[in-house]
Amino acid sequence: MSTESAAVSTATAPTAPRVADSGAPRAASGRPAGASGGTGSGTAGTDAKAGTPRPRKPRRDTLAGYVFLSPWLIGFIGLTAGPMLFSLYLSFTSYNIFSSPEWIGLGNFERMMNDQKFWGSVQITLLYVLVGTPIKLAAALGVAMLLNARNRGTGFFRSAFYAPSLIGASVSIAIVWRAMFSTDGPVDNTLNIFGIDIGGWVGIPALVLPMMILLAVWQFGAPMVIFLAGLKGVPNELYEAASVDGAGPWRKFRSVTLPMLSSVIFFNLLLEMIHAFQIFASAYIIGSGTGGPAGATNYYTVYLYTRAFRDGQLGYASAMAWVLLLAVGVIAFIMFRTSNRWVHYGGDSR
Amino acid sequence: MFHSRIKRFGLAAAAIAAVSALALTGCSGTSGDSGGGSYDPDEKVTLTFTWWGNDDRADRYGQLIEKFNEEYPNITIEGSFTDFPSYWEKRQTEAAGGGLPDVWQFSDTYLRQYGQPGMLLDLAQVSDYVDTSTFEDALLGTGQLDGTQFSLPTGYSAWSVFQNDDLLGEVGVAPYEGGTSPEEYDDWMKSVTDASGGTVYGGTDVTQRIQNFELLLRQEGGNLFTEDGELGFDEDQLRDFWESGAAVRDGVGVPQSKLEEITPTSGLGAKLTASEMTWSNFLGGYLAETGDATLSMVAPPTTDDSAKDLYRQAGLQMAISKTSKHPEAAAIFLDYVVNSPEAGEIFGTTLGFPASSSKLEGAVLEGADKQVADYLDSVADRIGDAPPVPVVGYGSIEQTFWDLGKSLGLGAISVDDAVTQFFDEADVILAG
Numbered sequence: 001m002s003t004e005s006a007a008v009s010t011a012t013a014p015t016a017p018r019v020a021d022s023g024a025p026r027a028a029s030g031r032p033a034g035a036s037g038g039t040g041s042g043t044a045g046t047d048a049k050a051g052t053p054r055p056r057k058p059r060r061d062t063l064a065g066y067v068f069l070s071p072w073l074i075g076f077i078g079l080t081a082g083p084m085l086f087s088l089y090l091s092f093t094s095y096n097i098f099s100s101p102e103w104i105g106l107g108n109f110e111r112m113m114n115d116q117k118f119w120g121s122v123q124i125t126l127l128y129v130l131v132g133t134p135i136k137l138a139a140a141l142g143v144a145m146l147l148n149a150r151n152r153g154t155g156f157f158r159s160a161f162y163a164p165s166l167i168g169a170s171v172s173i174a175i176v177w178r179a180m181f182s183t184d185g186p187v188d189n190t191l192n193i194f195g196i197d198i199g200g201w202v203g204i205p206a207l208v209l210p211m212m213i214l215l216a217v218w219q220f221g222a223p224m225v226i227f228l229a230g231l232k233g234v235p236n237e238l239y240e241a242a243s244v245d246g247a248g249p250w251r252k253f254r255s256v257t258l259p260m261l262s263s264v265i266f267f268n269l270l271l272e273m274i275h276a277f278q279i280f281a282s283a284y285i286i287g288s289g290t291g292g293p294a295g296a297t298n299y300y301t302v303y304l305y306t307r308a309f310r311d312g313q314l315g316y317a318s319a320m321a322w323v324l325l326l327a328v329g330v331i332a333f334i335m336f337r338t339s340n341r342w343v344h345y346g347g348d349s350r
Numbered sequence: 351m352f353h354s355r356i357k358r359f360g361l362a363a364a365a366i367a368a369v370s371a372l373a374l375t376g377c378s379g380t381s382g383d384s385g386g387g388s389y390d391p392d393e394k395v396t397l398t399f400t401w402w403g404n405d406d407r408a409d410r411y412g413q414l415i416e417k418f419n420e421e422y423p424n425i426t427i428e429g430s431f432t433d434f435p436s437y438w439e440k441r442q443t444e445a446a447g448g449g450l451p452d453v454w455q456f457s458d459t460y461l462r463q464y465g466q467p468g469m470l471l472d473l474a475q476v477s478d479y480v481d482t483s484t485f486e487d488a489l490l491g492t493g494q495l496d497g498t499q500f501s502l503p504t505g506y507s508a509w510s511v512f513q514n515d516d517l518l519g520e521v522g523v524a525p526y527e528g529g530t531s532p533e534e535y536d537d538w539m540k541s542v543t544d545a546s547g548g549t550v551y552g553g554t555d556v557t558q559r560i561q562n563f564e565l566l567l568r569q570e571g572g573n574l575f576t577e578d579g580e581l582g583f584d585e586d587q588l589r590d591f592w593e594s595g596a597a598v599r600d601g602v603g604v605p606q607s608k609l610e611e612i613t614p615t616s617g618l619g620a621k622l623t624a625s626e627m628t629w630s631n632f633l634g635g636y637l638a639e640t641g642d643a644t645l646s647m648v649a650p651p652t653t654d655d656s657a658k659d660l661y662r663q664a665g666l667q668m669a670i671s672k673t674s675k676h677p678e679a680a681a682i683f684l685d686y687v688v689n690s691p692e693a694g695e696i697f698g699t700t701l702g703f704p705a706s707s708s709k710l711e712g713a714v715l716e717g718a719d720k721q722v723a724d725y726l727d728s729v730a731d732r733i734g735d736a737p738p739v740p741v742v743g744y745g746s747i748e749q750t751f752w753d754l755g756k757s758l759g760l761g762a763i764s765v766d767d768a769v770t771q772f773f774d775e776a777d778v779i780l781a782g
Binding site: 097098099111114115116117182183199200202203204205288290291292293294295309310311312313 | 439442443445446463464467469605606607608609610611613614743745746749753756757760762763767771774775778779
């Protein structure tokens with residue numbers, strides 16, 4: 001900052017000796033342009049001329065950068081950051097769109113504490129995340145290892161297993177899922193063959209969570225592809241060395257594969273967990289938008305949506321949105337802090 | 351379906367954008383200059399008009415607009431429609447952003463919500479163009495808020511018991527006679543369930559629906575809400591009501607888990623049950639769902655034969671936005687929809703049984719329309735005054751009641767907990 005203002009002042013008053021003095025040490029401190037210039041007061045002048053574009057040029061580049069970024073920036077500020085800040089404000093108000101927001105301080109958060117339906121939705125959402133995510137990742141890793149073990153047809157199977165994760169969150173799949181788990185649907189009929197007659201899962205609150213988890217696990221394609229890439233990066237020498245030491249498949253998996261994949265596992269775990277918290281479309285469709293049966297599909301985001309757009313309680317819904325953001329943030333933070341105990345990156349000595 | 355998801359998310363985004371735009375502009379609501387003018391037949395005017403409904407209704411509105419233009423060629427009507435839930439989500443965002451349509455299909459459920467903040471035109475300001483003399487006072491009252499007429503009903507319906515005569519013939523049980531005590535209705539349902547051996551159920555647990563609770567309260571001389579918008583019942587009354595459904599929930603009525611699988615179709619629509627209680631204007635919808643089964647309608651059970659517990663529910667209305675730039679032209683169109691014999695001829699009873707005498711004159715009542723008319727005649731002595739205008743958030747209260755009723759049916763909640771949850775929820779909604 002100080003050197004920059006000095007350069008500007010040299011440019012405006014090149015003849016002033018005091019300024020020339022102040023320019024000289026800078027020329028001496030390794031400026032090729034200044035060093036190759038003339039002597040006396042002229043030095044200060046050329047120094048200044050040669051020097052001024054230098055700080056300015058990056059600034060012009062920066063400006064150009066922002067101009068090119070502007071479509072995204074306008075979108076980000078206007079459609080993401082602005083509404084987010086506004087929703088932060090709304091979370092401290094009672095607001096129904098029709099009348100202007102009314103400041104109620106922490107009222108919404110207090111109400112949340114005593115809202116049984118809220119805690120019900122927190123409970124099923126946490127169960128879904130904590131049970132569903134590990135199963136999904138285990139399935140992804142298992143299939144990735146099978147695909148890694150053979151070469152022929154890998155491309156086909158990789159695509160085939162990946163496909164569900166592209167369409168899984170769609171409304172049509174949710175409808176298909178609903179039909180599959182209804183009475184006399186494929187799942188019911190298959191179970192009947194084995195003498196298990198529990199009827200359709202859709203109408204039984206206790207079976208809706210397993211059904212939703214199965215839907216999530218079925219979409220294991222995205223983490224699987226990442227695992228597969230990670231597995232290709234594990235050097236074969238390590239397995240060979242382990243074999244020489246007499247390690248069996250399980251030992252190799254535990255002592256070579258898992259540590260070498262730990263960074264990929266961490267990445268997948270973080271991403272899939274955050275993703276799971278955001279379950280909406282499938283739960284909304286399977287529960288017909290009511291969170292039913294008996295609140296079994298009333299996941300956090302579904303509850304938030306109904307509060308905002310069915311009940312017109314936008315203040316409360318905004319407060320819920322911020323609580324979710326903070327909760328996911330805290331969980332991600334904890335995962336990062338504990339990760340150095342079990343995640344090893346390439347070149348790590350441990 | 352996929353499309354509707356996009357619409358929802360788009361809507362959410364639009365809501366957020368509208369809200370932030372509102373904040374940026376300092377929330378200046380435009381107060382349209384309305385009333386006092388007169389309609390110039392030579393001026394070309396375009397009105398926006400919107401409604402909820404299905405293709406059938408869209409088709410009928412198309413015919414009506416055509417007829418309307420024969421008479422008023424200079425008023426162009428731009429119509430659009432959606433389904434009921436997204437209809438109100440959309441109006442909500444328009445109310446915030448200031449783009450409500452000129453004329454729109456309206457519901458008394460939302461009268462307070464839109465009437466109180468002054469978003470609807472007081473129809474007295476365009477009284478030269480709207481004839482209200484064709485309506486009975488009681489029906490006019492369904493569109494009034496504190497004496498101001500904001501909307502007019504297109505038609506009305508009454509609560510009723512529907513039954514599927516085909517199914518009853520198959521299981522060999524005589525149809526429910528109607529108007530008995532609730533216990534006798536329960537016994538009749540049990541006889542159907544027993545006779546069919548579990549393939550067809552007598553009905554659905556009636557305590558799920560707030561309308562049945564309302565009926566009971568009215569039999570006892572009360573209402574769901576007081577004139578001041580407070581709850582018109584206490585926790586004990588609700589507890590007793592829900593407990594009275596225990597026997598039906600236990601093997602008589604259709605199991606809730608089966609109903610969950612077929613939503614949004616109801617038990618009667620899916621031919622799982624032989625009877626169901628609902629609004630009389632649903633006949634057309636049920637006929638479509640059941641593939642033209644023989645359906646009949648009888649009076650709901652009652653605890654008091656002499657009580658005027660039923661009422662004419664005028665849920666479907668027409669209103670004009672305060673912001674409309676052409677209130678006179680809008681009023682002419684509104685009048686045409688609610689009053690003209692042409693509307694009666696085109697719509698029959700599909701917008702409810704015609705509320706206006708001039709519209710009724712044009713209606714040709716045959717088939718299903720005749721059935722609805724006969725039913726309304728048959729319960730004429732039981733029809734009393736309509737309840738007070740629904741409170742703001744009545745839609746949410748109704749849905750909460752239903753959700754809790756279903757949870758009871760699934761055995762996921764005790765009656766005591768359900769009562770507590772209902773009152774907690776109602777407190778929040780009524781506190782605004």
